[in-house]
Amino acid sequence: MPPTPRGALTPNRSLADLTWLRSGGPADWLFQPADEADLAEFLAALDPAIPVFPMGVGSNLIVRDGGIRGVVIRLGRGFNGIETTGETVTAGAAALDAHVAKKAAEAGLDLTFLRTIPGSVGGAVRMNAGCYGSYVADNLVSVRIVTRQGVVRDIAAAELNLRYRQSDLPEGAVIVSATFRAQAGDPAELEARMVDQIAKRDASQPTKDRSAGSTFRNPVGHSSTGRADDSHELKAWKVIDDAGMRGAIRGGAQMSPKHSNFLINTGGATSADLEDLGEEVRKRVFQQAGITLEWEIMRVGERLP
Template sequence: MDFPPVKGNISLNRGLNELTWLRVGGPARTFFQPRDKLDLKYFLSSYQCDQPIFPFGVGSNLIVRDGGINAVVIKLGGASFNYIEKRGKFLACGAGALDSRVAIRAAELGLDLSFLRTIPGTIGGAVSMNAGCYGSYIKDVLVEVTLVTRDGLEMRLDASEIKLGYRFSCIPEGAVITEAVFDAPSRDAGCLKNKMKNQLETRNKTQPATERTAGSTFKNPSGFSSTGRPDDLNEMKAWKLIDEAGMRGFELGGAKVSEKHSNFLINQKNATAFDLEELGNLMRKKVLQKSGIELQWEIIRVGIKK
């Protein structure tokens, strides 16, 4: 297979299990780490093939299936995608920068992006997923996003153009986000430091954050009316429905529903992606039987079953 002469690294059949938080998954048929944005644009404009493009952050929201991904997986690394810089009153971040680093740097500058402190992904993944917690979301602070399309063209879009919703965005198919610009509220740096310390403590108490997991498995079903009346909408918590279905602590193969937080799946004993996905599907089935509610996956499942 002929690849364009890029400056970054290209490899074939690169195992993704070491790169995902769940530590499962087969190989990427093609794996590309561009040196910088020019390299990425050059690769995408000159490499026309029938494989889709799959941008990859740090795999903190993914189950990569055991048969791998038949795609060009693109991972942004290195200094040219990791910058965090003040531009006037805004903060511009490379899409490879870790959310936690962005929150810490923002706080040093007196800007409140503290909700990113406990999210273990990258800025590219956070924009794509409209990540959020503690009542704040990327949508609240995003001003503009830069991406490179499947054809290698650079585009700058206003935040409104990507239509961010609950764990949802309209990023063009195959496009790779390279930068996000935020307008964050100003706050005292010391207060932000304390706020993030408290958030970390709370997270460590309530979530299995040091285990092999991918965060919330299912979205919270919102807008659900338990009485059938449209004026009686309430937000249901996925973990509560899972508890009510008796699934907390349930095990399948090497996969387990966390005892600490029942909306988290964990890879406790060398689980396969199959174990984890099957357990998730079983949770959905049990919740549907118990409460009549169909949980929707929040974890993105990609690739081929073995």
């Protein structure tokens, strides 16, 4: 039995409504801490044998139908503040990437690449999210975490070894905030750039459907900072198309006809439908092109028997 915190601790809590794909089983426990101190005290008192899974807004996630053993931690209102000072922006881990971009732009700071990245700051840092040639690694100064042992620490960005869709956070650590340094820009120009980004995204991606963003990583070379190697032009959507999998269906899951690297829940899809369709795509692409696509969507939890 976990310790009693000030925040909400809910047993056997379904996670389906907390993911963008709207599928998946329950967590043994869902913990929504009141604040940083509540989180630290809870983790310090929690049996070390109980696993912990920090969950953002569920934008890039498949929770398998059998659910997650242990404690899922989801940060809320106490962790979504955004402050600008000089050339820096400090945002709580639960702040939405889009909100951070807009708040920074209002202050004349350029974090516009975050505008079209689905999810929250914690996930963006953990996965070194990027768009339009810019990555979290280009702007991150430091992160504040609570370790699995309940210790609050500030970590310099250099210690995270940020690279393509990866970072080296301590096991079980929960990001509570991040500080970015940004270039100055004219607020009106930054706003116009973000409006253009949104228009381009909506024209090419199934933003009105239940998806989890890009399903697979582009099969290209990458530098240690996360930038794509321009000498390789392969795109995941192209090799999926070439394998004949655009629009492919399994149960309620489909590879979007609008953008074939988007896995969507057309209604009633199980997590098994979604993951199995993704694995079928990987198999077909390998048969067709000899390329092994790597999942960009995180898949967690247990499958049902």
